[in-house]
Amino acid sequence: MDEAIGSADRLLEVLAAGAVVNDDEPVDLLAHALQCAEHLARRHPEDPELIVAGLVHDVGSILQPNRPADHAAIGAAAVEALLGTRVARLVAGHAEAKRYLVTTDPGYRSQLSARSIETLRHQGGPMDGEELDAFAARAGSDLEALLDLRRADDGAKVPGAPTRPPAAWRPMLVALSGRTS
Template sequence: MSPVDEIFSRFTAAGDERYIGEPVTVAQHMLQAAAFAEHDGAGDELIAAALLHDYGHLVTDLPEDSAERGIDTRHEELGFAFLERWFPAAVTEPIRLHVAAKRYLVAVDPAYREELSPASLLSLDLQGGPMSDEEIEDFEALPHASAACRLRRWDDAGKDPDMTVRPLESYRGLLDSLVG
């Protein structure tokens, strides 16, 4: 099975599960994030990152209401570990950092917290809450920090139950072109 076939089969198998606390499925959520990335003129790597940013949720057996049970699934690390076998850092680093980007944005942008959904605020606490000054400095020094922040904003926006998106299959060529 090719990497893209494997990814698509996980989307199909697990993506229809509800994204806990949100009005969309995990697959809809990721397709919406990718659509926002395209709309914002992101490059192919970052569109792929948006499309796959919650891949970790598709490969874990942890219950979907983990945050409500007080468990941090570390889905960003899990997704990164699966995807780094195939994709370059420009795809996988923003994915690995998309939770850190939430902790960063909450710390540096007071208005950002207001945009977060209740479920996202709940997991924020489990993920460490707002970054400290030292963490902010370390985060800003990372090469993919600003890409991770862009991804984060598409992630937060991709929770619309009425949005129409392109089918997953339409991203096959883009993903194939990035597989190393």
């Protein structure tokens, strides 16, 4: 069942449920979400939509665990009504951004976790030339944002890394949801 997340508080509940899901990574999905948001807040303090996309990029894996090929689309569908089209598109593209970076950045694969290399196969592996062009065209002006979201995602798997608590993001979530509803 696909679930649309209807409020900032419901979204924080879903993220909290990520504390008991680890998706075979060294950190649970709540810690992963918080670390990803921290990276993006440091790098793109001017872009709350990108920061929030980092926070929610794996909600699909919390709502429906063990669906690596679909989790990006599941997450995007779950947050679009609440957080808007741009956040949803960033979430939707984060798995393909891995495929793009594996293909275009020679040093990138070595930065991926073992689990992420394993799921890459289910997600289609490296892109061919046509796929690269189509991905860049779909991303448009958000190509760099999407690639930075992906790099933040890959860097957000450090056990014990300090983050602010989930509730610290509530005002940003409320502001974005107020804007789109």
